[in-house]
Ligand SMILES: Cc1cc2nc3c(=O)[nH]c(=O)nc-3n(C[C@H](O)[C@H](O)[C@H](O)COP(=O)(O)O)c2cc1C
């Protein structure tokens with residue numbers, strides 16, 4: 170899969186690649202082969218040196234599991250209640266913009282797969298299909314979440330929030346880690362067709378002069394968003410609000426003060442700020458320093474979760490559920506998404522049995538040995554204050 174540096178792939182070529190193996194991910198069950206390949210291609214790019222993207226997965230693998238034995242694991246229950254919605258598994262589909270780039274049925278294929286697999290799909294604000302088409306392609310009463318970027322033309326956001334409520338969307342996930350998209354260098358090299366989101370209306374046509382599709386599409390995002398806007402989103406939508414992109418204990422505490430319904434620890438799959446902390450480290454830090462947040466609200470995490478063991482580690486650290494991004498974006502259509510889900514479900518189940526647990530509530534930090542990464546948890550007051558410099562008179 171290795172390509173020459175500077176290799177450019179068009180969307181049409183990507184689709185050709187995808188059809189070749191009908192579904193790379195599901196057939197081979199090696200999600201990382203695909204995501205690493207896609208680092209340099211549409212849909213995959215992370216920012217600058219891809220440090221956070223790679224660390225997301227790598228750090229989780231440094232947590233070791235210490236399983237318990239002889240505990241009758243004949244029957245296991247993998248169901249999870251996420252914001253009042255039943256999910257067959259402790260993971261959901263993270264929002265990914267313009268899924269039509271990967272498959273012509275885009276988000277519709279994912280909605281159908283979510284229906285048949287009992288999963289929850291969080292629909293991107295930049296989905297390629299209209300919100301109503303995606304929702305209506307699922308089953309009656311199928312739960313969906315909607316990811317939101319606040320538009321600087323606020324009335325457009327208000328219209329979308331009302332529409333979401335009328336369509337029966339169950340929660341709004343406000344993305345807060347990307348007032349601007351990160352510098353996605355692979356994205357800047359892509360020669361893509363003109364694309365437009367049917368939900369946000371954002372469009373882009375990469376001119377190959379370093380614009381970057383994400384950056385061009387993101388021009389509608391309101392960079393002036395602050396904590397005080399959360400109440401407005403809650404009021405207009407009448408729905409639970411989750412902050413997607415929380416990355417510090419300090420902000421998790423603010424979220425408690427501002428009465429949000431959940432926090433989503435995410436660094437945008439390494440697509441926002443490169444070298445920001447890996448997702449699992451943010452979860453570990455929060456669990457150690459601010460356990461009360463887990464009693465106050467639901468906590469989700471995404472970024473590099475590609476195996477049942479990755480998922481169960483996050484649940485053991487206190488997450489209610491794990492978001493899966495690229496793997497769902499890159500599987501080919503409904504059949505691919507269903508196949509991927511069956512692989513992940515099976516891995517979750519096997520991991521639970523091998524850990525000696527039969528329900529997700531039994532997963533707790535005692536199952537984990539985190540000592541290899543504990544030292545990475547930031548100390549609170551490591552740096553002494555620098556006394557102010559004396560003001561020197563100008564000579
Ligand atoms: C192609 C692509 C598009 C994405 N689009 C969005 C988006 O529109 N809104 C958003 O909040 N996050 C978006 N994300 C980030 C995902 O929601 C998620 O945080 C990330 O992919 C998780 O990491 P993983 O891909 O390693 O699972 C996107 C990610 C990818 C790969």
Ligand SMILES: CCCCC(=O)C(=O)O
Nearest residue numbers: 266295350383386387440
């Ligand atoms: C508005 C463009 C950014 C969409 C996004 O969040 C992503 O591509 O990661």
